[in-house]
Structures are given as C-alpha cells and as structure tokens.
Amino acid sequence: MSAFSQIRAFARDIKLSHTVFALPFALATTVLVHRASPVSPAQWGWILLAMVGARSSAMGFNRLVDRKLDAANPRTAQREIVAGRLQVGWAWALTVGAAALLVLAAGMLHRHALYASPLVLGVLWGYSLAKRFTAWCHIWLGVALGLSPVSAWLALTGTVAPPAVLLSVVVLTWVAGFDVLYALQDRIYDQAAGLRSVPAVLGARGALLLSAALHVVTVAALAALPSLVPLGPAYWVGVAAIAAILVWEHRIVGPDDHSRMNEAFFLANSLVSVIFLGAVLAAGAPASP
Numbered sequence: 001m002s003a004f005s006q007i008r009a010f011a012r013d014i015k016l017s018h019t020v021f022a023l024p025f026a027l028a029t030t031v032l033v034h035r036a037s038p039v040s041p042a043q044w045g046w047i048l049l050a051m052v053g054a055r056s057s058a059m060g061f062n063r064l065v066d067r068k069l070d071a072a073n074p075r076t077a078q079r080e081i082v083a084g085r086l087q088v089g090w091a092w093a094l095t096v097g098a099a100a101l102l103v104l105a106a107g108m109l110h111r112h113a114l115y116a117s118p119l120v121l122g123v124l125w126g127y128s129l130a131k132r133f134t135a136w137c138h139i140w141l142g143v144a145l146g147l148s149p150v151s152a153w154l155a156l157t158g159t160v161a162p163p164a165v166l167l168s169v170v171v172l173t174w175v176a177g178f179d180v181l182y183a184l185q186d187r188i189y190d191q192a193a194g195l196r197s198v199p200a201v202l203g204a205r206g207a208l209l210l211s212a213a214l215h216v217v218t219v220a221a222l223a224a225l226p227s228l229v230p231l232g233p234a235y236w237v238g239v240a241a242i243a244a245i246l247v248w249e250h251r252i253v254g255p256d257d258h259s260r261m262n263e264a265f266f267l268a269n270s271l272v273s274v275i276f277l278g279a280v281l282a283a284g285a286p287a288s289p
Contacts, residue, residue, distance in 0.1 A: 006090040013080035013091075014059035016052075020270050023051045024277035025171050026148040029164055031280050032229055033156045046105045047152055050113075053101030058124035058144065060095030064088065065128050073189050109155035116154060120147055135196040138183065142176030142214075163228045170221045174272065177214035178249070180207050182265050185258050204255035215246045222276075231283040238279020242272050 030039055030047055063070070063081050067088075070076035080086035099121055106113040106120075127144050130137035146168040153164035180198045183190070184207060187199035199207040222239045225231065249268040252260040 003090075006086060007094065009080040009086035010060065010091060010094045013063050013086055014056055016056065018059075018266070019052055019055050021175065021273055022055065022145040022148045022171060023048070024273040025167060026051050026152040028277045028280040029149040029152040029167055030156065031277075032163060033153060037157070039156060043109060043156060046108045047155065050102050050105035050109070050151070050155070051148060053098045053105060054120065054124060054148075056098035057095050057102060057121065058127065060091055060098060061125045062128040064091055064095065069193065069195070072193065073186065075185060075189075106151075106155060110158050112158050113151065113155035116151070120151060123147060131190075131195050131197060133196065135198055135201040137196065138176045138179040138198055139172070141179050142172035142174075145175045146170075146172035163225065166221055166225055166228060170218055170225075173214045173221065174218040174246075174269075177211045177218065177246075178265060178269050180211040180214070181249070181253050182261065183207070184253065184255075185261060208250070208253070208255060212250055215250070219243045219246065231280070234282035234284070235279045238275050238282070241275050241279075245271050245275070 026047060030044065033039060063079060066076075067079075067081045070079050071082045076082065081088065081091055102121065103114065103117045106117040123140075124144050124147075127137065127140045130140045134140070148171060149167035150160050150164045154160050183197045184199050184204055186195075186197065187204060187207075189195075190197045190200040198210055202210065219239065219242065222242065226235060245268050249264045253264045
C-alpha cells in the first residue's frame with residue numbers, strides 16, 4: 001500500500017472533517033485575545049496546526065486501541081483499520097506524528113504551552129480507555145475538547161483567564177451532551193460487551209434527559225460570556241441560533257429512533273461551532289485577555 005493511500009485511509013478513519021467541532025472555539029478564543037493584543041499570522045497558523053495535530057492524534061489512538069471492539073460492533077466494523085485498508089503500523093506512525101505536531105506547535109507558541117502539551121495528550125489519549133471503566137466517558141471527551149479554549153489562551157498569552165475557562169465549560173457541556181446522544185446507537189452493544197456509557201447505565205430516556213441538561217448549561221455559559229468580555233448584539237443573535245439548533249437536535253433523536261443521528265451529530269454540531277465563531281467575529285467589541 002502506498003504512503004498516500006495510507007494517509008488518506010487514516011484521514012477517513014479519524015474523520016478529519018470533525019475537527020470543525022472544537023477548532024472554531026479555539027479560533028474564537030484567538031479572536032478575543034487578538035482584540036487586546038494582536039496575534040501574528042504565524043501564531044494563527046500554529047494554533048491551527050496544534051488543533052489538527054491534537055485531534056488527529058487523539059482519534060488515531062482511539063481507532064488503534066478500540067480496533068477489536070470496533071470489529072465486533074456492526075456499526076463500526078467497516079472502519080479503515082478493522083477492514084484492513086489502514087495498516088496498524090501506519091496508523092501508529094501517523095498518530096505519533098500528529099502528537100509530535102501538537103508538541104511542536106505548542107513549543108512555537110509559548111513555553112508554557114509546551115510544558116502543558118504532554119498533559120493535554122494524556123487527557124486526549126485517556127478518553128479512548130475511559131469507556132472501559134467509567135460511564136462518564138462522555139464528560140471525559142468534553143474535557144478533552146474543552147481544553148481547546150484554555151490551551152489557545154495559554155499558548156498566546158502564557159496565562160489562563162476567566163473567559164477561556166468559561167469557553168471551556170461551553171465546549172465541555174456541549175460535547176458531552178452530543179456524545180451522550182451519539183452513544184445511544186451503541187447502548188445494546190455496550191451492555192453486551194461490558195462497556196460503560198451513560199445510555200448503557202441510565203437507559204435511553206435517562207441519557208436523553210442528561211444530554212438536554214448538559215446543553216442547558218451550554219447555553220447558560222454562552223449567555224454568561226458577555227459578562228466577562230464585551231460582545232455586541234450580533235453575539236446574542238448567535239446564541240439564540242445555537243439554542244434553537246440544540247433544541248432541534250434533541251427533537252430529531254428519540255429513545256429508539258436514531259434514523260436522523262447523522263443530522264443531529266454532524267450537521268447540528270458543525271453549525272453550532274461555526275455560528276459561534278461567526279457570532280464572536282461579528283460582535284466586534286474589544287476584549288481584555
């Protein structure tokens with residue numbers, strides 16, 4: 001198999017397009033910092049590379065350590081490693097390479113970010129093992145993606161400020177909420193395989209209630225952000241749109257109806273992240289890091 005084919009298979013297996021979930025929040029954080037202290041084009045580029053490296057490494061590790069579980073699950077049995085289209089050696093090489101990209105980008109941005117990068121990688125890789133011992137693996141995933149705003153702020157300023165922490169709460173609850181919804185598809189398999197998840201432990205209706213509660217916190221945290229940084233009316237239009245999308249997301253997924261899961265998972269949440277970035281860009285008010 002050619003190197004090009006293996007890189008393409010890796011990109012497909014880790015769903016590289018799903019980087020859109022956390023990336024806009026890191027970019028929005030960079031916008032807030034930029035309004036007080038200009039961020040150079042090189043810094044913008046390193047933030048982008050750090051995010052791509054972090055997520056690619058995390059997902060590559062997930063596919064590697066879960067390959068036997070994926071082979072036994074009908075929903076995931078055609079993933080690239082399981083189906084033999086991506087060789088394990090190549091997957092490890094690309095996963096480690098993506099981790100190295102994160103560390104390099106962190107080092108190019110700030111020494112504090114470099115020091116924090118091994119901890120970030122530990123959290124990211126640890127998520128893939130969490131389902132084996134805790135039903136709260138969805139919260140772990142939320143924490144992993146929620147590191148993006150505080151990491152971006154740290155990388156650009158050398159400190160962590162309240163707006164970045166609040167944005168991390170937004171990402172944590174939003175991601176955990178939609179991951180609980182997504183896990184509904186595997187509830188029966190998880191129970192049979194002895195894996196832990198909120199749907200496997202609380203049942204479908206309990207999972208739906210918890211997911212909705214997490215997304216209520218998401219909207220509340222978004223609404224609280226202007227108390228920490230000045231944001232104009234356009235921001236509130238974005239918050240209203242995000243709240244409406246999250247309501248729609250919950251309306252199209254039922255306890256036993258997962259027919260529109262792709263819309264609820266990818267389309268809805270891609271819109272949430274892109275609209276948030278757009279709202280911060282359009283708000284136009286200065287912020288203090």
